[in-house]
Amino acid sequence: MTRYILDANIFIQAKNLHYGFDFCPAFWEWLDRANETDVAASVEKVADELEVADDDLAAWVKVRRDRFFLSPDVDVASALDRVADWASSSGYESSAVTIFLQVADYWLIAHALAHNCVVVTHEVPADTVKKIKIPNACLALGLTCLTPYEMLRRERARFVLA
Numbered sequence: 001m002t003r004y005i006l007d008a009n010i011f012i013q014a015k016n017l018h019y020g021f022d023f024c025p026a027f028w029e030w031l032d033r034a035n036e037t038d039v040a041a042s043v044e045k046v047a048d049e050l051e052v053a054d055d056d057l058a059a060w061v062k063v064r065r066d067r068f069f070l071s072p073d074v075d076v077a078s079a080l081d082r083v084a085d086w087a088s089s090s091g092y093e094s095s096a097v098t099i100f101l102q103v104a105d106y107w108l109i110a111h112a113l114a115h116n117c118v119v120v121t122h123e124v125p126a127d128t129v130k131k132i133k134i135p136n137a138c139l140a141l142g143l144t145c146l147t148p149y150e151m152l153r154r155e156r157a158r159f160v161l162a
Contacts, residue, residue: 002154004034005112006042007121007134008049008104010148015057026159028060030152035068039155040120043111044069045104072107075114083110086140092129100132109137118144120151 014020019027034040047069050061061069072080083106087097100106112119125135138145146154 003117004040004120004151005108005117008046009122010120011050011057013122021056030157042069043107044071045107049104076111079110079114087132092132096131105134112143113141118146120146120148
């Protein structure tokens with residue numbers, strides 16, 4: 001079974017664009033079901049980022065923090081070193097590495113590496129040394145990286161009117 005680990009931008013863009021709570025609750029229900037069956041999750045550092053706002057998304061996260069947003073374990077701690085070593089030795093500007101090591105992306109990638117998860121993000125790869133992008137890190141570390149639409153298709157998600 002594939003386990004997907006979701007970037008913060010999946011939740012933010014879903015709320016703001018394609019899957020607003022007010023007109024597409026099926027997306028959020030699908031996430032809950034996928035989480036209950038250990039298909040989809042995220043990491044607590046993503047929850048930290050999402051809870052900063054005082055909105056519907058922050059409220060959704062707070063209710064699901066203990067189940068949907070995973071805490072790091074021993075395997076993740078070990079993977080953090082590997083991800084940091086890669087970031088530091090891959091030709092990125094020192095400021096890019098410093099920022100990367102302070103944000104949720106670092107923890108998300110380490111979790112995926114430690115637990116063989118597929119990373120889901122809206123980010124696209126970029127040929128730059130000024131910012132570490134999730135797809136670039138995934139490619140370098142041998143991880144699969146998908147868009148949310150690819151994940152939904154792979155999992156045969158269906159949002160059908162009753």
